[in-house]
Amino acid sequence: MADELVHYDVVGGTATITLDSPHNRNALSAQLRRELSESLDKARADDAVRVIVLTHTGPVFCAGMDLKEARGAGAGNQGVNEFPKILDQLWTSPKPVVAKLAGPARAGGIGMVAATDIAVAVHEATFAFSEVRIGVVPAVISLTVLPRLNARAAHELFLTGDTFDAKRAVEIGLLNSAVAADELDGEVARYVKALALGGPKALAATKELLSKPRPATPGEGFEAMNKLSAGFFASEEGQEGITAFAQKRKPNWVPEA
Missing domain, CATH: 3.90.226.10 (2-enoyl-CoA Hydratase; Chain A, domain 1)
Structure with a gap:
C-alpha cells in the first residue's frame, strides 16, 4: 500500500x-x-x-x-x-x-x-x-x-x-x-x-456573502441583506452571542484554551 x-x-x-x-x-x-x-x-x-x-x-x-x-x-x-x-x-x-x-x-x-x-x-x-x-x-x-x-x-x-x-x-x-x-x-x-471566535453559522453565512456578486447599487440589496441580518439576530447562535456579550463571557462555540 x-x-x-x-x-x-x-x-x-x-x-x-x-x-x-x-x-x-x-x-x-x-x-x-x-x-x-x-x-x-x-x-x-x-x-x-x-x-x-x-x-x-x-x-x-x-x-x-x-x-x-x-x-x-x-x-x-x-x-x-x-x-x-x-x-x-x-x-x-x-x-x-x-x-x-x-x-x-x-x-x-x-x-x-x-x-x-x-x-x-x-x-x-x-x-x-x-x-x-x-x-x-x-x-x-x-x-x-x-x-x-x-x-x-x-x-x-x-x-x-x-x-x-x-x-x-x-x-x-x-x-x-x-x-x-x-x-x-x-x-x-x-x-x-x-x-x-466567530459563530460557526455566522462564519459560514459570511463566507457565502463574500462570494456572491454585488448588487449594482446598495439599494438593490438592502431587502435581502436586512432579512439575512434579522434572521441571525433572532437565531439561537445570535442570541447566545448577544447574551454572552452582556454577561462578559465567551459564547459557547469558542473552543476552550
Missing part, C-alpha cells in the same frame, strides 16, 4: 491538512489529489472543526500538477478534471481555511492558496504562474486567483510566467501577510484564534 501523502489531524477545533509528498515538491499527483479531497470532505463534515489549516512538509508548498503523470495523457486523464473539485471544496468550505506556506507555490499550488480565506507565507516564498511557459493555460486556477489579484498584476504575471516574491504577493492580494520563518507558526495561530 502506498504511503499516505496527506495527513489529517484535529486539535482544539482546528483541522490541519498537511501535504506530505516532498519527493516531488508536493505536486498534485492522483494520489495526493484523492487524499486531499477526502481530508477536506472530512473537515467540512465534522462539527467539531472550526477552522481548517492547509500546510505542507518539505521546502515547497505545492509545485502544481504532477507533470510526470500528465505527460502523454489524453485530455480526459490529466488531473485537471479532478482539480476543480478541490478548489471548490476550499472556496466553498463553511469553515474558514488558512493556507500556511513555508516555501514556494507554483501554478495549481497558487490556485489552492487563492481558494483559501487567509494565506500566510514566509518572506522567502516565491510564486509563478508558469503554465504559459510549458504551453498550457492557467484556466482552472483563474477562477480562484483572479478574484484575489488586481487586474494589472494578473495580466502581467499570467502572461509572462515571471516569478514574484511574497512581498509582492501581499501587495497584489494573493497573500494576507508575509513573515519571517520563525514567526510563521505564531502568525497562523493568531489568525486561527481570531477565526474561532
